[in-house]
Amino acid sequence: MSIVGYDGAMAQEGADEPPELTSSTGFLLARLGAESRRRWARMLSERGLSPHHFGVLMALDQHGETHQQRLCEAIGVDPRNAVPIFDTLEAHSLIARTSDQTDRRKRAVVITAAGRTTVDELRRTGAALDHDLLAGLTDHQ
Template identity: 35%
Template sequence: MTPDTPPPALARITALPSWLLGRAAARGHRLLADSFAGEGMRLPHHVVLTAVAALGPVSQAELGRTVRIDPKDMVTVLNELQAGGLVTRTADPADRRKNAIAISPAGRTVLHRLEELGDAANDELLAPLDPSERAQLTALLTRIVHARDGSAGTER
């Protein structure tokens, strides 16, 4: 038995899709986190930079809701990105009590680098699969992620 082979007593649980998805997700997160760390970035930095680039100037509250980051954690992430010159915070012209978050030119450069690193990490994660299997896995995972429970119409 190798370190990657579970003992026979655990064969049932380690064959469950939920267990396998969790292990694959953990490996994917680890690959991304390790590659981003080389740039001094973390996964939340990538998520926030991506969202700010896509949404344009956006309120801090809307940004947090969109990317599902707790407000106090969002403050930390934005402080770090602002300290690095990657985002700007300005008073929202529609409501001076709110901040409008925008990506800076340096932020766009870093985001492009993180996208390259993310693509490489995902290529490493999916290396055992051929291109058609990768597409099929992505399609199946998308269906799972977007499945509805049928009772309240909310995502699981």
């Protein structure tokens, strides 16, 4: 029986687990979630990015220019901890920040052309990761 995303490495990793666990939907879904997170984190880190960077880029790609505060809310990061996230993206030329002309305390953030190219690449690579994880399912499942 093929289990979604349950490839050889995952099967070996769980070789000593009781059958009650490896036949448990909840257990397998939890393991699949952990494996998915691990693969996504590795894919992002190979590009010098984190899941928070990914969230910022995706939010900007979808909504366009916005303020740092709004992006922090969108990705679930306390604004006091967000500066390094924006600094890294700006250092990679994936975003640009400017002062808001009406309120100098606010910083407007916009995705750059390089950022859009990165978003497209991340979408393609992410889709391939998802396909790999779900390869054991039929279309109906």
